[in-house]
Amino acid sequence: xxxxxxxxxxxxxxxxxxxxxxxxxxxxxxxxxxxxxxxxxxxxxxxxxxxxxxxxxxxxxxxxxxxxxxxxxxxxxxxxxxxxxxxxxxxxxxxxxxxxxxxxxxxxxxxxxxxxxxxxxxxxx
Numbered sequence: 001x002x003x004x005x006x007x008x009x010x011x012x013x014x015x016x017x018x019x020x021x022x023x024x025x026x027x028x029x030x031x032x033x034x035x036x037x038x039x040x041x042x043x044x045x046x047x048x049x050x051x052x053x054x055x056x057x058x059x060x061x062x063x064x065x066x067x068x069x070x071x072x073x074x075x076x077x078x079x080x081x082x083x084x085x086x087x088x089x090x091x092x093x094x095x096x097x098x099x100x101x102x103x104x105x106x107x108x109x110x111x112x113x114x115x116x117x118x119x120x121x122x123x124x125x
Contacts, residue, residue, distance in 0.1 A: 005118040007036060007038045008041070008120070010122070011040045039095075054082075055086050058072065064117065069112060087112050
C-alpha cells in the first residue's frame with residue numbers, strides 16, 4: 001500500500017472549487033501535488049454520521065493491516081453484523097476497501113483493508 005493520506009474535512013462548494021483552482025495553478029507551473037485524497041462534507045452532521053466513535057475505532061484497528069471481518073469484530077469486541085455494516089458504510093465513503101479471498105473448505109472470506117496509512121480530520125465550525 002502506498003503512503004496515502006486521506007483528509008476528511010467540512011467545507012463549502014466554494015472551498016472545494018478554490019482548492020481545485022489552487023491545484024490546477026500548481027500543475028500549470030509544473031509543481032507536483034502531494035499524494036492524498038480529500039473528502040469534503042458540506043455539513044458537519046454528515047461527517048459525524050460517517051465517523052461515529054465505533055467507526056473510528058474500526059479504522060484504527062484496520063490501519064496498517066488487512067483483517068477478516070470476523071477477526072476485526074472479535075478484536076473490537078463487537079457483533080460481526082454491526083462491524084460488517086460499518087465496513088460497508090466506510091467503504092462507500094472511500095475510507096476502506098474490501099476484497100474476497102479463498103478460504104479452503106469454507107468458501108470465501110471478506111478481507112478489510114485500509115485505503116490509507118493516515119487519516120486526518122479537519123473541521124471548522
